[in-house]
Amino acid sequence: MNLLNSPVFGIFLSIITYQIGLKIKARFKNDLFNPLLLAMFMIIGFLSLFHIPYESYKIGADYIHFFLSPLTVALGIMLYRQRTVIKKHFISLIIGITAGVATSFFTILLMAKAMGLSDMLTLSALPKSITTPMAISLTQILGGEEPLTIILVVITGMSGAFLAPFAVKLFPNFNAIAKGIGIGTASHAVGTSKALELGEEEGAFSSSAIALAGLITVLIVPFLARWFGLV
Incomplete structure (x- = not known):
């Protein structure tokens, strides 16, 4: 015992x-x-x-x-390693990732309203598309439930990795920037593992999107949550 x-x-x-x-x-x-x-x-x-x-x-x-908190700081290393890609395509990255973060927020909000979910469940779902350490920190700020957020983060990553090849085939004219940003923003590290299989460029942009999407999400989601009366 x-x-x-x-x-x-x-x-x-x-x-x-x-x-x-x-x-x-x-x-x-x-x-x-x-x-x-x-x-x-x-x-x-x-x-x-x-x-x-x-x-x-x-x-x-x-x-x-x-030890999850120090991992959040380690994302800065990822940004540093991808600094050349970020500098070269900074505007495209910021616009694409911000659009992805906003789409995720409003999709969750609309689904939660349609299904009659409580504010607590909604807040727990909002960080689902960013990497686990940042998702936990954000759900603590919002007042969600950490275990639920972690489960949703894992499911989101698995879904992104599973659906990414189908999405790429569905939109064959999208370039490596669009594919990488989309996968990294929607499904963080697990999705990025699949992006790396699609190509080196896709993997690089997806890796850049992980950290940037986390930062943008942490910055704007609390504001949006307050704006819509969730907190």
């Missing part, structure tokens, strides 16, 4: 389930088998099967959560 109430339990369970998820992903080579999502399901199943309270797991999980 002492082990269950120590940080070792949560950290060990997280690492083991994620490693299993990586093995499954490598075995099937399918974007639907996302290691993070698989780890989440395995942890939920393990805790439920052995009737272990979530609070026991959270003791160790909080230590892992602590």
Whole structure:
């Protein structure tokens, strides 16, 4: 029982389930088998099967959560590495990413209104298209639920990686800039992994879009949320 109430339990369970998820992903080579999502399901199943309270797991999980904040700063490295691309196509990047962020916000808002979702659920969904560390920080600012936001971020990334090849075929005349910005803005790092498979340029623009989309989202979404009375 002492082990269950120590940080070792949560950290060990997280690492083991994620490693299993990586093995499954490598075995099937399918974007639907996302290691993070698989780890989440395995942890939920393990805790439920052995009737272990979530609070026991959270003791160790909080230590892992602590390291997400420094990862947000690390996005600056990504921007630095892509500085040549950003400088050359700065206007296109900003316009495209801002349009993508606005589209995401209003799509979620309209769907939430149509489905009668609560403001809390709506706020939790708003950061779904940016990378996990920034999404968690934003949902804390907005007053959403972190676990729900994380799940939606994973699902969004998986959806983007799965649908990106179909979208590219549907719009064959779009250049590498449009493809990369669209994938990176809509589905962050998981989608970018698919953009890299499409081509080097697509991957570069998608990588640039991850950090820029996160920054733009953090800047304008709280303002829009207040404007529409969500917070």
